[in-house]
Amino acid sequence: MTDKSFAANEIQLVIFRLGREEYGISILQVQEIKRMTDITRVPHTPDYIKGVMNLRGSVLPVIDLRKRLNLPVGEITDNTRIIIVRIEDVTVGLIVDGVSEVTAIPQNSIEPAQTFVGGIAADYISGVGKLDNRLLILLNLSAIVGTTHAETI
Amino acid sequence: MGLDAVKTKIESLGGNVEVETKVNEGSKFKIRLPLTLAIIQALLIKVGEEIYAIPLGSIDSTINVAPNEIKTIQNQEVILLRGQIIPIVRLASVLNVMSAAPTARQTADSSELFIVIVHMGDRKAGIIVDNLIGQQEIVIKSLGKLLAGIKVIAGATILGNGQVALILDVGSLIAR
Numbered sequence: 209m210t211d212k213s214f215a216a217n218e219i220q221l222v223i224f225r226l227g228r229e230e231y232g233i234s235i236l237q238v239q240e241i242k243r244m245t246d247i248t249r250v251p252h253t254p255d256y257i258k259g260v261m262n263l264r265g266s267v268l269p270v271i272d273l274r275k276r277l278n279l280p281v282g283e284i285t286d287n288t289r290i291i292i293v294r295i296e297d298v299t300v301g302l303i304v305d306g307v308s309e310v311t312a313i314p315q316n317s318i319e320p321a322q323t324f325v326g327g328i329a330a331d332y333i334s335g336v337g338k339l340d341n342r343l344l345i346l347l348n349l350s351a352i353v354g355t356t357h358a359e360t361i
Numbered sequence: 362m363g364l365d366a367v368k369t370k371i372e373s374l375g376g377n378v379e380v381e382t383k384v385n386e387g388s389k390f391k392i393r394l395p396l397t398l399a400i401i402q403a404l405l406i407k408v409g410e411e412i413y414a415i416p417l418g419s420i421d422s423t424i425n426v427a428p429n430e431i432k433t434i435q436n437q438e439v440i441l442l443r444g445q446i447i448p449i450v451r452l453a454s455v456l457n458v459m460s461a462a463p464t465a466r467q468t469a470d471s472s473e474l475f476i477v478i479v480h481m482g483d484r485k486a487g488i489i490v491d492n493l494i495g496q497q498e499i500v501i502k503s504l505g506k507l508l509a510g511i512k513v514i515a516g517a518t519i520l521g522n523g524q525v526a527l528i529l530d531v532g533s534l535i536a537r
Contacts, residue, residue: 248525249411250504251456252511260504260517260525267502267517267525298506353507 218312221337223344224291224304226274227282231304232313232337232344239292239299241307244284261301263292270301276352277332295349302352313337318346372532373515375401375416377482399501403518405494405526406477409458412526414499414518419531421478421485423493428474440476440487447478449487450534455513479531486535501528 221232222241247259247270256275260267270290274282287306292299321333331351337344368378376394402417424442431438431449438449452458476487499518504511515530 246524248517248527250508250511250514250527251458252513253508257508260508260527262519262523262525265519267504267519269505269507300507 217315219315219318220310220312221344221346222291222307223309223311224289224307226277226305227279230308230342230344232346233291233293233349235310237293237295237349239294242290242292242301244288244290244303258303261290263301268292268299268301270303271353273302273304273352293349293353295353298353300353311339313339313344321346372481373530375418375515377532379482400498401501402496403499403528404477404496405520406452406475406490407492407494408452408456408490411456411458412494412520412524413452413456414497414526414528415477415479415488415531416515416528417496419479419481421480423475423477424487425473426476431474442478442487445485447485447487449476449489451489452529453489453491455534479535481532481535484535488529488534499526499528 220235222235222238223230223232225231242263245261247261249259250257250269256272258270258272258275261270262268274280282305285305289304289307290301291304291307292301317338318335319338321335332348333345334348335346337346371378371392371394374394376392378393379391380388381391382388403414404417404420404423405412405414407413426440431440433439434446438451439446440449441447475490475493477490477493478485478487480486501516502518503509504514504517512533513530514527516528517525518528520526
């Protein structure tokens with residue numbers, strides 16, 4: 209990424225971990241990555257909403273991505289990060305177990321999700337990217353954040 | 362419908378609407394709005410380990426009562442304050458706060474409870490809180506689109522230490 213310019217048929221991804229799985233979201237949706245900070249719980253919200261945080265004076269909702277994807281509850285470690293993403297005009301934080309890198313993968317190495325996953329989680333996955341031996345789960349952020357189908361509490 | 366939208370919006374801004382109607386004469390609408398919308402005076406209170414802000418404009422007083430002064434009328438807890446019956450709201454249960462050490466608190470509190478008396482229009486309620494922190498000017502921030510429309514929470518503010526505290530919506534607490 210440092211010296212070669214990336215081709216038009218590649219997409220750049222921010223890669224992060226949740227448990228043993230690796231996930232990717234388009235770098236264009238990522239605003240910044242923060243360390244874990246104080247999060248204020250908000251009553252009467254779905255349980256995947258961890259609460260709200262203070263990002264330089266503005267109040268942002270924070271989603272516990274593990275809860276959102278029905279993964280077992282994880283511990284907060286030194287590697288835990290909050291990825292601040294912007295989807296349509298909503299800015300939210302996503303709690304992940306760790307952010308590893310930014311990488312580019314060719315568009316044609318991405319398989320659509322429908323071919324191998326079923327169930328609820330399939331809505332949240334837009335595809336799986338293959339990078340050497342690794343499988344990167346690409347997330348459909350607007351479904352995760354709930355901007356597409358307005359979820360009521 | 363239209364009038365209800367006005368009432369909801371004005372109450373969300375910390376104001377209230379009063380209506381007086383005389384048959385064959387007409388109606389008088391009184392709309393009260395706070396002077397500044399962005400900065401308000403608030404009382405910070407503690408429930409469990411969580412800090413909440415109550416707009417000072419809707420607070421009548423804060424009182425200490427012994428637990429046995431709380432009576433019930435058809436299972437609704439009330440207190441008698443200067444001859445007036447005031448319904449009680451237990452904030453910890455409304456906000457689903459996990460009390461860190463309920464037993465320790467109960468023994469410590471068996472002497473006295475903190476109650477904040479609030480009003481909205483003509484209606485009053487007593488809110489039971491765990492602790493009073495103090496009065497402070499706070500800047501109102503929106504919770505954003507994603508968390509809009511939560512009952513009992515009117516917004517958020519950022520405290521001196523950077524922590525986010527939620528602002529209670531007195532109107533919807535009373536209406537419960």
